[in-house]
Amino acid sequence: MLYCNFYRKLRKLNSRIRIYGDDTAPTRPWGIYVVDQDRMNLKHICGVNPVDGFVYELTERRWDGYVLRQGWRRVLKMLIKARLVDKKKAEFEFSTSFEGTRGKGFTVGKDPLTRAMEEARQRGQQKTGVENYVEVDDLVDIHRMREKFRQDKSNYWA
Numbered sequence: 001m002l003y004c005n006f007y008r009k010l011r012k013l014n015s016r017i018r019i020y021g022d023d024t025a026p027t028r029p030w031g032i033y034v035v036d037q038d039r040m041n042l043k044h045i046c047g048v049n050p051v052d053g054f055v056y057e058l059t060e061r062r063w064d065g066y067v068l069r070q071g072w073r074r075v076l077k078m079l080i081k082a083r084l085v086d087k088k089k090a091e092f093e094f095s096t097s098f099e100g101t102r103g104k105g106f107t108v109g110k111d112p113l114t115r116a117m118e119e120a121r122q123r124g125q126q127k128t129g130v131e132n133y134v135e136v137d138d139l140v141d142i143h144r145m146r147e148k149f150r151q152d153k154s155n156y157w158a
Contacts, residue, residue, distance in 0.1 A: 003050035009093050013085045063110045
């Protein structure tokens, strides 16, 4: 969904919701805020990052749980949980349903270099019993793999 449409729909659901970013307020982190009744204080609800002018439906997470890209479904669920937005109105406005498990998003897997380093650490710990021990041969193999990825410009992990 376009970022401007997402913001317009949020404002329709609750006129106190604002989205501030680096360009409008450099002292605040990019995200969704709620203005108090007196319009003086802001409360940060969550982050939102439009990518090329779009806010995606599903949340994209890194393998360790870090949110790479916030989806509008997760944002709406947070606003509904905080009782800032009515669930029925949000379902009507966004033409969707929040029942079930549809909005969980997806997880991006570990990159091959991280996986190779973890496997080398496990092998080193099994051999020596020392935590975070990696043999030189494994490090050389991982370095060669990284250089191969860097030379291949079409590779995602380069």
